[in-house]
Amino acid sequence: MAYSDKVLDHYERPRNVGTFDTKDTQVGTGMVGAPACGDVMRLQIKVSDEGVIEDAKFKTYGCLGSNTPIATPNAxxxxxSLKAGDTIWAWNGTNIVATKIQEVIRKQVHWRKMVRIQFDQERAILCTNDHIWWAADNRPLLTEELTENIELLAMTERELRSLNNVGKRQWLKDANSIALKERNKSIDHSKLSQNQKGYQHGADFRAKISKASKKMWQDDEYAMRCLMTIHAAADHRPTGLEREFINLFKNENIDARYVGNGSFWVNTPDCKKLNPDFKVNGQRKLIEVYTSDMPEFMQNRTTTGWMIDRKQDLAAAGFDVMFIDIKEINQCLTNVQRFIHNGIAINSIRRIADKRGLRGLEQDGDQIAVYDLRLEEGAHCFFVQRAMSHNCGSAIASSSLLTEWVKGKTLEQALEIKNSEIAEELALPPVKIHCSVLAEDAIKAAIKDYTAKQKPNPKAD
Structure with a gap:
C-alpha cells in the first residue's frame, strides 16, 4: 500500500499541531479511536463568541526511549536499532501479522516529559507522557492518563513464543530426546523404590493430599460418578455447535484450545467439577459457547441467570470466562481477541524526577532522543514488549487536513464535513478509509464537548 502525495505532505509537515487548555469554555475537545485497528485522533477547536471556529489543533502522539524492546520475529x-525495511510483529485489527517498517522517526524532547512504566513481570518502559496505549476496556489512553492496575491489550506470552518458534526447534527436541534415552539406559528401573512390590507413599506425601479430596474419592459413588462423567463427555463431544467454533478459532488463529471433551476440568472451592468448552492457552481464561434456543426443559438460556451462576463458580476458582451465543459467531472475533489479549497490567507508573532515572537512553544535555515507527500496509499497532502501542500516518494526515478545513466555519458548517470528502481529498486507500471516519467523528465529538460547556452549571448557582 502506497500513501498518496497529499498524505505524505500532511504526515511529514502536519499543520496546526498542538493543544488548547481543555478547561477553557471556548475550547471543544474530541478524542476518538478505532478499536479494531488502534487508530486514535484527538482534535480541539476554539470557538469565537459568534459561534465560528477561529482555530483548531490536533495532537500527534508520543514516542519511546531508545532502549525500548519491540517484538519482532527475531526476538x-x-x-x-531498527531501520526501514525491518520486520516486526503488528496488529491489523484481527490478527498478529509480520509487518515491515516504513520509517523510523527520531526526535528530541526535554527529559521532564519522560515517564517510567513498569508492566507486570516485564522490563520497565520509558516513554513520553503523551504516548498512546490501548486499554483492555477498548479505549485509547495517553500515558499521563494511565494508573496502576490498568490492564492493556497485549500479545500473550504463548503467542510470542509460538510466533518466534521458541521451544519448538526440532534440533533441540532431537538432542534432548537422545540425551534422555541415554540417561534412561544408565538407570536400572527395577531398583527404583516406586517400582518395588508393596510400595506406598510416605507419610509426608500422603499428608499433602487435601482432606476434601481424600474424603470425596473414598466415596465409591462419587468416584464412579466422576469417571462416568469424564467418559460421557469424551464420547459425545464436540457437539455440532462446538465444532463450528473449533473451526472458526482454528481458521482465525485464535489462541485457545478445545477442552470440552473432558481434557480440562475446573475444581471449585465448593467441590464442583466444571468442564468448560475452550481454554485460552497459558492464561486462566475460559470461553463457553451456547445456544439461547436450547429447550427450556433442558435449561432455560433465554435469561442470564445460568450465565451468572457459572461465572461466579468459575471466578471462585480463579478463572475469567467469556460467553458466546452461536447467533454471534460471525461477529464475535473482535471481542474474542480483546478478551484473550487484555492481560498485561501496569504495576507502577511515575514521572521521571531525576535524570539519573534515564540511564541507558540517548541524551544530549536536557534533551532525550525518542523514537516512533511508521509501518507499511494496514497494521499500525506494534508491540512494546507485549503491550499494544500506536502509530498511523493516515490518521495524522486526516487530522492535519481537518484542522485546515474547519477554520472559519460555523459549528453547523463543520458538522456537515463528511468522511468521504476527506478520503477523496487525501486519496486514501480502502484499508485506510476508517481514518477519514475518525476525522468526522472527532469534529462531532469536539463540537459536542464545546456545546456541553455552554450549558449552565447548576452547581455554580
Missing amino acids: YREIA
Whole structure:
C-alpha cells in the first residue's frame, strides 16, 4: 500500500499541531479511536463568541526511549536499532501479522516529559507522557492518563513464543530426546523404590493430599460418578455447535484450545467439577459457547441467570470466562481477541524526577532522543514488549487536513464535513478509509464537548 502525495505532505509537515487548555469554555475537545485497528485522533477547536471556529489543533502522539524492546520475529529488539525495511510483529485489527517498517522517526524532547512504566513481570518502559496505549476496556489512553492496575491489550506470552518458534526447534527436541534415552539406559528401573512390590507413599506425601479430596474419592459413588462423567463427555463431544467454533478459532488463529471433551476440568472451592468448552492457552481464561434456543426443559438460556451462576463458580476458582451465543459467531472475533489479549497490567507508573532515572537512553544535555515507527500496509499497532502501542500516518494526515478545513466555519458548517470528502481529498486507500471516519467523528465529538460547556452549571448557582 502506497500513501498518496497529499498524505505524505500532511504526515511529514502536519499543520496546526498542538493543544488548547481543555478547561477553557471556548475550547471543544474530541478524542476518538478505532478499536479494531488502534487508530486514535484527538482534535480541539476554539470557538469565537459568534459561534465560528477561529482555530483548531490536533495532537500527534508520543514516542519511546531508545532502549525500548519491540517484538519482532527475531526476538525483542531495541527500537533505536531498527531501520526501514525491518520486520516486526503488528496488529491489523484481527490478527498478529509480520509487518515491515516504513520509517523510523527520531526526535528530541526535554527529559521532564519522560515517564517510567513498569508492566507486570516485564522490563520497565520509558516513554513520553503523551504516548498512546490501548486499554483492555477498548479505549485509547495517553500515558499521563494511565494508573496502576490498568490492564492493556497485549500479545500473550504463548503467542510470542509460538510466533518466534521458541521451544519448538526440532534440533533441540532431537538432542534432548537422545540425551534422555541415554540417561534412561544408565538407570536400572527395577531398583527404583516406586517400582518395588508393596510400595506406598510416605507419610509426608500422603499428608499433602487435601482432606476434601481424600474424603470425596473414598466415596465409591462419587468416584464412579466422576469417571462416568469424564467418559460421557469424551464420547459425545464436540457437539455440532462446538465444532463450528473449533473451526472458526482454528481458521482465525485464535489462541485457545478445545477442552470440552473432558481434557480440562475446573475444581471449585465448593467441590464442583466444571468442564468448560475452550481454554485460552497459558492464561486462566475460559470461553463457553451456547445456544439461547436450547429447550427450556433442558435449561432455560433465554435469561442470564445460568450465565451468572457459572461465572461466579468459575471466578471462585480463579478463572475469567467469556460467553458466546452461536447467533454471534460471525461477529464475535473482535471481542474474542480483546478478551484473550487484555492481560498485561501496569504495576507502577511515575514521572521521571531525576535524570539519573534515564540511564541507558540517548541524551544530549536536557534533551532525550525518542523514537516512533511508521509501518507499511494496514497494521499500525506494534508491540512494546507485549503491550499494544500506536502509530498511523493516515490518521495524522486526516487530522492535519481537518484542522485546515474547519477554520472559519460555523459549528453547523463543520458538522456537515463528511468522511468521504476527506478520503477523496487525501486519496486514501480502502484499508485506510476508517481514518477519514475518525476525522468526522472527532469534529462531532469536539463540537459536542464545546456545546456541553455552554450549558449552565447548576452547581455554580
